[in-house]
Amino acid sequence: MTKMTMLKFALFVLLYCLFAYVVTAKPYTAFDVKVSGKGQPIIFIPGATCSGDKWNETLARYRGKYQCHVLTLAGYAGVAPLSKAPYLSEIKHQIEDYITSNRLENVIIVGHSIGGVIGMWMAAENIVKLGKVVIVDAMPFFAQAQNPAAADTFSEAMAKGMLERYNAMDDKTLLAQQKMTAKFMCLDSTKWELIANWGLMSDKKTMAYTMTEMLGMDLRKKIASIACPVLVLAAYNPVPEYPGFTKEMVSQTFREQYKNCSKCILHVADGGCKHFIMYDASKWFYSELDNFFN
16 A cells, blocks of 8 residues: 555545544533543533532542533523423433443432432433432422422422513622522632622523422432432531521431432531532532542
């Protein structure tokens, strides 16, 4: 084979590979993803309205040993929304397809809030075999923990009502509302502006419907079928005006929610930690992940 023939053959192979990649590459409308690092894959799923950038500090710690796939879900933090509801089931389906199509094996899911619910749901249905799951401050049936009479069905009326309230807000009002939410859910004041702006950039219908879908979802029985190890991390911050709100109370609430999951291990923060555990108690959070991953 002459040098010219070899060159043409090499060019043909290169063009074929590029063409094959373009043809077979699958678009994912349910999330944006950034991949970095090498090793066992970890998929990081953020909570409602949040960008995948919420995992930046966590990513810096783990991408040296793991292949990190950081998602931002459709409709959150500036990512284009899905065209129609239901949203969470479509997000779950596309993440499962992403794992299968990319031939990811022994995947670790780390999900916060709604992201934790999605990871829990995936583990319970076992459509794709997961290696481990970390659920950060999420429950199988959150609405029931707040209201024992809560219905385990999606309420279109509730979603529409929430959407109407969002639509009634201009950007200034919405940003102020999101800042209040950030302060309620995070002790680290340096993160309030960031969290609030993610909310401001989010699609209002997605915000209303994903939250309502989660509130109407009861996975308490389904989690009995989880086969992989699961670490549940719960936030706790004492509230002086509510002395009955103790770490034991939080532990009991979570234990009751997860009682059907034999593979679930629950650890509750000692204090000084709200919903955004990765910000408020990063040292404890990383220690828990380190021990669980190894």
